[in-house]
Amino acid sequence: MPDDFTVTLLGTGTSTGVPVIGCDCEVCRSDDPRDTRTRCACYIDTGDVTLLIDTGPDFRAQMLREDLTRVDAVLYTHHHFDHIAGLDDLRPFFFWNRRPMPCFGHPATVRALTDKYDYVFGSNPYPGAADLSLCSVEDTFYVPTRQPPLPRGTDPAELPRRDAQVAVDPILLYHGSMPVYGYRVGGFAYLTDVNRIPDTSLDRLAGLDTLVLDALRPSPHPTHFSFDQAVEVARAIGARQTYFIHMTHNVLHAEQEDRLPGDIHLGYDGLKIHVPVP
Ligand SMILES: [Zn+2]
Numbered sequence: 288m289p290d291d292f293t294v295t296l297l298g299t300g301t302s303t304g305v306p307v308i309g310c311d312c313e314v315c316r317s318d319d320p321r322d323t324r325t326r327c328a329c330y331i332d333t334g335d336v337t338l339l340i341d342t343g344p345d346f347r348a349q350m351l352r353e354d355l356t357r358v359d360a361v362l363y364t365h366h367h368f369d370h371i372a373g374l375d376d377l378r379p380f381f382f383w384n385r386r387p388m389p390c391f392g393h394p395a396t397v398r399a400l401t402d403k404y405d406y407v408f409g410s411n412p413y414p415g416a417a418d419l420s421l422c423s424v425e426d427t428f429y430v431p432t433r434q435p436p437l438p439r440g441t442d443p444a445e446l447p448r449r450d451a452q453v454a455v456d457p458i459l460l461y462h463g464s465m466p467v468y469g470y471r472v473g474g475f476a477y478l479t480d481v482n483r484i485p486d487t488s489l490d491r492l493a494g495l496d497t498l499v500l501d502a503l504r505p506s507p508h509p510t511h512f513s514f515d516q517a518v519e520v521a522r523a524i525g526a527r528q529t530y531f532i533h534m535t536h537n538v539l540h541a542e543q544e545d546r547l548p549g550d551i552h553l554g555y556d557g558l559k560i561h562v563p564v565p
């Protein structure tokens with residue numbers, strides 16, 4: 288298990304992003320930077336191992352914006368466009384380190400990625416495609432560091448330990464009828480694109496410090512939690528702090544933040560969350 292670690296919300300918007308193309312509503316025209324929402328993704332830096340959750344269509348811009356240069360593994364939540372469209376932008380992570388990069392997901396997600404990206408995952412990959420190894424997981428798994436051998440003259444104390452690994456729990460959720468995964472690392476869990484959490488999954492979320500949770504908008508939706516539902520779920524899970532993500536242009540940050548209980552906040556792009564050891 289890692290010590291304290293840092294979580295960066297790379298994107299916090301729904302599938303269209305906010306502003307929405309062609310929309311001139313109050314949120315889409317807002318000057319508040321927290322009302323600009325790129326597609327959802329998350330970066331977890333445990334010090335020794337770095338984990339990326341999803342590679343949506345804004346992935347490249349998000350990594351450049353945050354000046355992030357290292358990824359040890361990708362955890363895929365599900366195969367919708369807004370969570371996978373940036374997969375090809377993982378290629379630069381192979382320019383200086385040829386080791387394969389593991390990508391984890393639910394068996395159905397792994398099947399869908401294999402079908403959609405045949406030139407990456409097929410039997411005859413395109414030369415230059417990212418060397419991604421898809422791993423179908425159903426229980427706790429361990430992600431090792433992908434750190435390359437020490438460059439000559441480097442002080443080993445400046446690099447993460449090469450034998451480090453971090454334990455990750457996949458959390459089964461439902462996005463309408465589709466099984467998707469949330470992920471738990473230590474006292475942190477990230478649950479996006481969900482409108483139902485089975486009891487067995489709730490059991491695996493006990494004792495959380497920080498929860499990041501799908502909350503689409505105030506009004507109901509068939510495949511995402513509404514704000515009221517998300518508050519109820521946050522209460523049931525009982526984390527010390529909860530951040531909402533995957534929000535539409537129906538959510539004006541300053542206005543909605545004020546209406547939430549004190550331990551629940553709206554996430555925003557670029558927010559860094561410190562997660563202490565439980
Ligand atoms: Zn989504």
Ligand SMILES: [Zn+2]
Nearest residue numbers: 365367462480
């Ligand atoms: Zn989705």
